[in-house]
Amino acid sequence: MKLHLVCVGRLRKGPEKMMVEDYLDRFAKAGRGLGLPPVTVTELDAKGAGMIAEGELIARAIPPGAAMAILDERGRRITSPDFAAHLGDWRDQARDVALVIGGADGIAPDLRDRADLAISFGAMVWPHMLVRVMVAEQLYRAASILAGSPYHRV
Numbered sequence: 001m002k003l004h005l006v007c008v009g010r011l012r013k014g015p016e017k018m019m020v021e022d023y024l025d026r027f028a029k030a031g032r033g034l035g036l037p038p039v040t041v042t043e044l045d046a047k048g049a050g051m052i053a054e055g056e057l058i059a060r061a062i063p064p065g066a067a068m069a070i071l072d073e074r075g076r077r078i079t080s081p082d083f084a085a086h087l088g089d090w091r092d093q094a095r096d097v098a099l100v101i102g103g104a105d106g107i108a109p110d111l112r113d114r115a116d117l118a119i120s121f122g123a124m125v126w127p128h129m130l131v132r133v134m135v136a137e138q139l140y141r142a143a144s145i146l147a148g149s150p151y152h153r154v
């Protein structure tokens, strides 16, 4: 299994980048004993060419056969344990996974249609850099849930 975080846009030095790095580092440590690999982050820049050009870059960055989970406000509002269960299932199937965060115009409709899972963090639109922080935190939370550690409480 390989785990990819494919993002349109670059994170500059700053608090969001520090938080993403911290959570992904925690995820890598927590995932070690769970058969979950460290996350590979791919940042894409279509240089303002728009959603369709970004969609083509995203499609090229996703390994063939990988499960594609997109972040999209129109997606499903799943719980953190549900997300952990998806991650655990993909791991058990030895399936590569690509988590995709779109750019300012969102993710191209044809890619959205092809997604195995569309995850919503609520009906409001968040900036891509905050979504990246939230995904990194949810990955760490998922690993904690799969490990049975007390980080996640309901």
Ligand SMILES: C[S@@+](CC[C@H](N)C(=O)[O-])C[C@H]1O[C@@H](n2cnc3c(N)ncnc32)[C@H](O)[C@@H]1O
Pocket: 070, 071, 072, 073, 074, 100, 101, 102, 103, 104, 105, 106, 107, 119, 120, 121, 122, 123, 124, 125, 126, 127, 128, 131
């Ligand atoms: C600034 S938003 C773009 C919103 C755009 N208007 C759209 O139609 O998707 C950039 C990216 O952040 C992610 N995103 C923003 N809000 C989200 C939410 N509530 N749930 C999940 N992902 C979200 C999506 O991947 C989106 O493509």
